[in-house]
Amino acid sequence: MPDRIAEIWGGRTQFARGELWPTRVDQALADGITEDDVDRWVQSACVLCSNGCGCDIAVKDGRMVGIRGRADDRVNHGRLGPKGLFASWQGMDNADRLTVPLIRRGGELVESDWETAMELIASKSRTLLDERGPLSHGFYTSGQMFIEEYYALAVIGKAGIGTPHMDGNTRLCTATAAMALKQSFGADGQPGSYEDIDACDAIFLYGHNMAETQTVLWSRILDRVAGADRPAIVCVDPRATEVARLADVHLAVKPGTNLALMYGLIREQFENGWIDDAFVGEHTLGFDELRAMVDEWTPEAVADACGVAAADVRRAAEIFGTSQRVLSTVLQGFYQSSQATAASCQVNNLHLLRGLIGKPGCGILQMNGQPTAQNNRECGADGDLPGFRNWENTAHVEELAELWNVDPAVIPHWAPPTHALQLFRYAEQGSIEFLWISATNPAVSLPQLARVRDILAKSELFVVVQDLYLTETARLADVVLPAAGWGEKTGTFTNVDRTVHLSDKAVEPPGQARSDLDIFLDYSARMGFTDRDGKPLLDWSGPTDAYEAWQKCSAGRPCDYSAITYERLRSGSGIQWPCTDEHPNGTERLYTNGVFPSDPDYCETYGHELLTGATVGEQAYRALAPAGRAIFKVAPFTPTHEEPDGEYPLRYTTGRTAYHFHTRTKTSRAPALNRAAPAAWVELSTADAQQLGIAEGDIVRVISRRGEIVVPARVGDIRPGSVFAPFHYGYWDSDASGPGQRPSAANELTMTEWDAVSKQPSFKNSAVRLERVEAGSGPAPAPTTTASRPALSVHSSVPPTVGGADGMASGYTEPAGESRTRGGAS
Numbered sequence: 001m002p003d004r005i006a007e008i009w010g011g012r013t014q015f016a017r018g019e020l021w022p023t024r025v026d027q028a029l030a031d032g033i034t035e036d037d038v039d040r041w042v043q044s045a046c047v048l049c050s051n052g053c054g055c056d057i058a059v060k061d062g063r064m065v066g067i068r069g070r071a072d073d074r075v076n077h078g079r080l081g082p083k084g085l086f087a088s089w090q091g092m093d094n095a096d097r098l099t100v101p102l103i104r105r106g107g108e109l110v111e112s113d114w115e116t117a118m119e120l121i122a123s124k125s126r127t128l129l130d131e132r133g134p135l136s137h138g139f140y141t142s143g144q145m146f147i148e149e150y151y152a153l154a155v156i157g158k159a160g161i162g163t164p165h166m167d168g169n170t171r172l173c174t175a176t177a178a179m180a181l182k183q184s185f186g187a188d189g190q191p192g193s194y195e196d197i198d199a200c201d202a203i204f205l206y207g208h209n210m211a212e213t214q215t216v217l218w219s220r221i222l223d224r225v226a227g228a229d230r231p232a233i234v235c236v237d238p239r240a241t242e243v244a245r246l247a248d249v250h251l252a253v254k255p256g257t258n259l260a261l262m263y264g265l266i267r268e269q270f271e272n273g274w275i276d277d278a279f280v281g282e283h284t285l286g287f288d289e290l291r292a293m294v295d296e297w298t299p300e301a302v303a304d305a306c307g308v309a310a311a312d313v314r315r316a317a318e319i320f321g322t323s324q325r326v327l328s329t330v331l332q333g334f335y336q337s338s339q340a341t342a343a344s345c346q347v348n349n350l351h352l353l354r355g356l357i358g359k360p361g362c363g364i365l366q367m368n369g370q371p372t373a374q375n376n377r378e379c380g381a382d383g384d385l386p387g388f389r390n391w392e393n394t395a396h397v398e399e400l401a402e403l404w405n406v407d408p409a410v411i412p413h414w415a416p417p418t419h420a421l422q423l424f425r426y427a428e429q430g431s432i433e434f435l436w437i438s439a440t441n442p443a444v445s446l447p448q449l450a451r452v453r454d455i456l457a458k459s460e461l462f463v464v465v466q467d468l469y470l471t472e473t474a475r476l477a478d479v480v481l482p483a484a485g486w487g488e489k490t491g492t493f494t495n496v497d498r499t500v501h502l503s504d505k506a507v508e509p510p511g512q513a514r515s516d517l518d519i520f521l522d523y524s525a526r527m528g529f530t531d532r533d534g535k536p537l538l539d540w541s542g543p544t545d546a547y548e549a550w551q552k553c554s555a556g557r558p559c560d561y562s563a564i565t566y567e568r569l570r571s572g573s574g575i576q577w578p579c580t581d582e583h584p585n586g587t588e589r590l591y592t593n594g595v596f597p598s599d600p601d602y603c604e605t606y607g608h609e610l611l612t613g614a615t616v617g618e619q620a621y622r623a624l625a626p627a628g629r630a631i632f633k634v635a636p637f638t639p640t641h642e643e644p645d646g647e648y649p650l651r652y653t654t655g656r657t658a659y660h661f662h663t664r665t666k667t668s669r670a671p672a673l674n675r676a677a678p679a680a681w682v683e684l685s686t687a688d689a690q691q692l693g694i695a696e697g698d699i700v701r702v703i704s705r706r707g708e709i710v711v712p713a714r715v716g717d718i719r720p721g722s723v724f725a726p727f728h729y730g731y732w733d734s735d736a737s738g739p740g741q742r743p744s745a746a747n748e749l750t751m752t753e754w755d756a757v758s759k760q761p762s763f764k765n766s767a768v769r770l771e772r773v774e775a776g777s778g779p780a781p782a783p784t785t786t787a788s789r790p791a792l793s794v795h796s797s798v799p800p801t802v803g804g805a806d807g808m809a810s811g812y813t814e815p816a817g818e819s820r821t822r823g824g825a826s
């Protein structure tokens with residue numbers, strides 16, 4: 001196998017439009033282990049990004065010793081990326097796994113046992129429910145658990161306790177994806193399929209550094225680009241990512257201006273007559289409002305607002321307007337920026353205008369970041385009602401009440417569910433006194449970390465954390481529960497293009513660790529949650545029962561799992577929902593007939609006003625008479641709330657590197673990945689570096705109104721005026737660093753502000769200043785194989801940290817605003 005740290009995407013297996021993506025099976029085994037040594041291979045899928053690559057886990061002597069891609073899997077055709085190859089199994093088998101419950105005694109976390117820990121949780125919970133009621137309880141969960149676990153948590157929260165204070169870290173990654181889909185089409189659910197990559201003529205990546213976030217999906221694009229009928233690539237990103245380097249047009253927009261750019265692209269469709277009038281007339285609403293909204297956004301106006309060349313806006317719009325089949329993908333560059341939902345809805349609007357939806361090659365992928373984020377949204381552990389039901393629709397609430405045999409009044413539906421940042425605000429103010437955090441690490445991933453640490457450390461707040469390791473968050477908990485993880489439990493999850501996989505238990509969890517499902521079922525039983533007949537609310541004995549209950553809940557809804565059984569998942573390799581008796585093989589694309597789930601009796605939301613986030617309400621929505629039509633949603637463009645100024649002259653954005661996932665809980669424990677990106681850094685442009693007297697590797701202080709970090713500087717390819725920091729790095733593995741010593745976590749600087757509609761934090765729009773602290777001891781510890789590679793002007797002074805130096809050949813040094821269009825797009 002090639003060095004898959006250096007060769008992130010592996011070798012090319014080119015293919016042309018309409019051909020099948022060739023199979024390439026990737027595999028990694030522990031040192032000294034050969035295939036012959038493996039006792040058995042256990043079916044699973046990778047949980048280190050939202051791609052959901054099918055894989056088999058190698059087991060020897062009761063331990064995970066490797067992984068290989070599944071050749072017949074519809075998602076990856078055998079491939080795995082560096083995180084899947086190394087962190088999936090190496091991230092689990094470590095000496096520092098939590099193996100017994102911990103409880104806080106005299107200010108210290110001390111070892112305990114399950115009986116003591118769970119009774120402590122249950123007695124605190126009972127007391128608060130008796131004295132303060134359900135609003136005293138909050139649950140903050142993950143994008144990395146399984147369907148069975150999310151659904152159990154959702155039933156406990158909604159029918160057992162009756163609290164609206166439930167959310168997941170999906171609020172930090174895919175809340176905008178869900179909301180953009182709901183606003184435009186009436187319900188969550190990705191319209192497209194990965195096979196649209198195989199069939200398209202052009203691919204637009206909006207704020208999506210796919211080359212690093214979903215490396216196997218990017219391999220599929222690289223293979224298409226290497227073959228005949230190369231699709232045109234358009235990239236919207238302020239950094240010269242690998243996507244940008246491959247692109248025919250790179251629109252390096254000023255952070256915070258995505259909406260203006262999108263209006264410019266849409267206006268060009270009108271100006272040039274690239275509209276499918278028949279589709280628009282039959283299947284959409286709001287055309288006139290859209291036309292009026294974009295009128296002012298000439299390419300020159302966009303150039304002025306976004307800091308890109310007008311010619312590039314025209315060229316990108318032309319590619320969209322003249323290609324027969326366009327695939328669009330959207331991720332955090334849009335979701336974590338200003339006016340996130342409004343900007344993401346314009347991607348949907350572009351496709352609707354041209355009728356490019358529901359057909360091969362015409363996908364929209366409002367991407368997820370985390371592997372099981374989709375399931376959190378489906379099951380309702382993020383606060384939504386399970387099965388994409390509408391909390392404002394009484395009939396939907398009654399359906400759930402009947403399913404669970406509880407009083408509908410118990411199910412919170414008097415107001416929108418509480419989003420994560422509000423949930424932490426309630427904990428700060430004291431109305432939430434019981435906060436249960438499962439499989440996530442908000443002490444690194446939420447904005448404005450000093451405040452988050454203060455909240456979690458409050459003596460009045462009882463914090464339960466269940467996780468694999470003693471994370472930065474777990475260290476602040478009152479009770480820490482050791483959880484079983486991937487390969488140590490059975491469950492299902494769903495990737496971005498609605499592909500459901502089963503992950504079977506391969507090995508026993510370490511020590512006394514238990515699955516998240518076991519823990520939730522235990523809590524429910526101890527609390528005595530019952531239905532209207534006095535029977536246990538959750539009488540499930542394990543994942544099979546939980547999954548079958550979920551199938552019933554999903555039946556008849558857009559995410560219908562009713563014909564996806566464990567048996568069928570075991571006998572194949574991935575099935576796309578909806579999957580019913582009528583469509584027993586699943587559904588490759590949604591909306592093939594141009595009918596959308598917007599009917600008022602069926603839709604997941606009555607919609608929001610995109611500027612303020614105000615709900616439209618049932619009456620006004622019914623008056624629209626959507627009747628299965630999609631809706632062109634718009635909002636006027638507004639500048640970011642924290643614009644750079646004299647004191648804080650630079651824009652600060654955060655993001656990801658190919659070698660780490662989330663807060664590195666698993667990836668930092670895979671030695672090769674950790675070596676590739678061992679510590680935090682900040683990137684700035686050569687122009688800004690020269691002006692500030694900063695050289696590659698210098699230690700710099702980055703200061704915002706909320707905090708500071710002190711990290712090495714990478715002089716790289718980012719648009720002047722912007723700086724970038726990877727958000728993965730916290731403090732658990734840092735000897736010399738800590739929030740009180742040398743802070744390095746990117747979210748020390750970000751702000752507690754969110755998108756009005758999706759409530760996703762605006763991680764990418766803070767204002768900062770940089771100061772040189774001292775000379776460094778060498779180049780910044782940033783990978784040289786990815787977007788963080790050094791700028792051309794400095795790269796000769798930076799030895800490759802991973803991989804060869806040849807990857808440094810395509811820098812971008814043009815000043816902002818100059819054309820970056822490459823020839824050859826068709």
Ligand code: SF4
Nearest residue numbers: 046049052053081084
């Ligand atoms: S692309 Fe994502 S799902 Fe696939 S192997 Fe890599 S991390 Fe895992």
